Amino acid sequence: MADQPSSLTTDKPLLAVLRGERRDPPPVWMMRQAGRYLPEYRALRADKGGFLDMVYDPAAAAEITLQPLRRFPLDAAILFSDILIVPHALGQQLSFVAGEGPRLAPPLSGAEMSAFVPAPERFEAIYETVRQVKAQLSPETTFLGFAGSPWTVATYMVAGEGSREQAEARQLAYLDPGKFGAIITAIEDASVDYLVGQADAGVDAVQLFDSWSGSLAPAEFERWVIAPTARIVDRLRKARPNLTIIGFPKGAGGKLPAYARETGIDAVGLDETVDPVWAHASLPDGMPVQGNLDPLALIAGGAALEKAVGKILAALEERPHVFNLGHGIQQTTPIAHVEQFLRLLGKTL
Numbered sequence: 001m002a003d004q005p006s007s008l009t010t011d012k013p014l015l016a017v018l019r020g021e022r023r024d025p026p027p028v029w030m031m032r033q034a035g036r037y038l039p040e041y042r043a044l045r046a047d048k049g050g051f052l053d054m055v056y057d058p059a060a061a062a063e064i065t066l067q068p069l070r071r072f073p074l075d076a077a078i079l080f081s082d083i084l085i086v087p088h089a090l091g092q093q094l095s096f097v098a099g100e101g102p103r104l105a106p107p108l109s110g111a112e113m114s115a116f117v118p119a120p121e122r123f124e125a126i127y128e129t130v131r132q133v134k135a136q137l138s139p140e141t142t143f144l145g146f147a148g149s150p151w152t153v154a155t156y157m158v159a160g161e162g163s164r165e166q167a168e169a170r171q172l173a174y175l176d177p178g179k180f181g182a183i184i185t186a187i188e189d190a191s192v193d194y195l196v197g198q199a200d201a202g203v204d205a206v207q208l209f210d211s212w213s214g215s216l217a218p219a220e221f222e223r224w225v226i227a228p229t230a231r232i233v234d235r236l237r238k239a240r241p242n243l244t245i246i247g248f249p250k251g252a253g254g255k256l257p258a259y260a261r262e263t264g265i266d267a268v269g270l271d272e273t274v275d276p277v278w279a280h281a282s283l284p285d286g287m288p289v290q291g292n293l294d295p296l297a298l299i300a301g302g303a304a305l306e307k308a309v310g311k312i313l314a315a316l317e318e319r320p321h322v323f324n325l326g327h328g329i330q331q332t333t334p335i336a337h338v339e340q341f342l343r344l345l346g347k348t349l
Contacts, residue, residue: 014075014142015204017320018244018267018288025346026313026321027075029144030338032328033068034080037335040067051096055081056125062132069141072338073347075322076142077133079198081126083148083209086190087157089123091116100161107160109168112179113186123194127201134202145203147195149210149249150187150228157183166215173224184228192235195243205244207269208232213259214251221255226262233264246290250327257282272326276315288320293341295325301337309344 014027035041041064045054054060064080084102088094090113093105106115130145137143147153151169158180159168173180195206213225233245248269249259260268260283270279270291279289297308312323323345329338339349 012075012140012142012204014322015244017322018142018205018246018290020266020286020288020320022318022320026316026323027142028323028342028345028347029074029076029078029142030068030329031078031325033072033074033078034064035329036331037329037333037338038067038071040071051082052094055085056122058125058128058132061126061129062136065129065133066136069137071335072342073349074342075140076144077137078144078207079126079130079133079146079203081129081146083146083153083211084156085122085126086147086153086187086194089118089120089194090157090186090190091118092157102156102161104156104160107168108158108183109160109172113183120190120193123197126194127197130198130201130203142205143203144205144207144246145195145198146207146209147191149208149213149225149247150184150191150232151216151224152210152212153187153191154180154183154224155212155215157187166212170215170220173220180224184224188228188232188235192232192239195232195236196239199240199243203243205246205266206236207246207248208265210247210249210252212251213249213255214253218255221252222258225249225252225255226259229259229263229265237264248290257284260284260287267320267322269324270326274326276312280315280319283319286320288322289316290322290324292324292326295327295330295333298325298337298341299330299333301334301340305337305340306344309341 013023017023017027048054048060061080065077069077084094087104095103097103155166155169158172236243244266246267247263247265250271252259267288267290272292272294274292297305
């Protein structure tokens with residue numbers, strides 16, 4: 001019997017695009033594709049209980065990761081987990097409050113990291129999830145891991161919760177850059193270990209989510225978004241040269257080209273506020289882009305969805321492009337609209 005192709009030689013359309021090829025139509029996945037808009041996810045969550053109970057249960061997390069691929073012809077699976085696993089592994093206590101979101105204790109606005117007891121073993125359940133998913137994926141499906149970027153993770157660690165303005169973290173960065181820089185360094189170190197572990201367990205590429213990068217002034221963006229991301233990318237390149245890296249600096253706006261040039265990422269994600277025509281003209285030649293359908297256009301469906309998809313396809317027709325949303329799919333998204341979206345991209349349901 002002939003040898004089976006390895007993951008490095010099997011054709012994975014989405015991974016090929018992230019590495020610089022152009023495919024028509026573009027491959028597709030959706031941020032938060034494993035989640036609350038799916039009835040099968042809601043049923044499993046009702047059975048399993050809390051969010052963290054599912055994240056740290058490899059069998060449940062693997063099942064959730066695979067659910068959207070059983071329903072839709074997507075080109076990638078993305079690991080079901082959370083960006084706050086890193087602070088949890090650093091020793092900050094993590095919980096999720098129903099209807100309110102995550103809580104981290106004690107907040108670093110008034111505490112020191114030296115009081116934390118690191119628990120890197122918390123990563124092991126995530127790696128086991130990766131192994132279980134990898135064993136069940138079809139050869140052509142790209143497997144994406146992820147971590148939060150240091151700035152975004154730090155905003156949660158400092159405030160103890162999410163906030164729209166990120167005022168606590170921004171203020172600490174101005175008033176005590178030494179303390180804030182030490183938090184960023186700790187997140188960098190843990191994130192590199194975490195992403196290397198995901199790669200060794202079986203992911204093909206990783207995404208760095210900087211969900212709150214848009215709240216920073218230009219000089220602070222350079223210091224707390226671009227520089228830490230560049231250090232992480234450099235360390236990952238040295239540790240795992242074949243690992244492909246997507247950067248997603250939500251809200252970066254006009255700072256996006258500098259982020260793309262200076263961080264060393266392989267591909268850049270565009271949020272829904274970015275004009276794809278401008279992005280194509282402004283980003284480095286040949287750099288793959290990912291995005292950037294407004295999640296609310298997906299909820300709207302119909303002619304509005306068709307028009308939005310068409311505009312993005314036209315704007316990025318000369319660049320390697322992974323079609324995605326500009327942010328995560330929302331809980332109220334109708335399944336029929338996801339099906340329409342995929343048909344518009346040439347997928348057979």
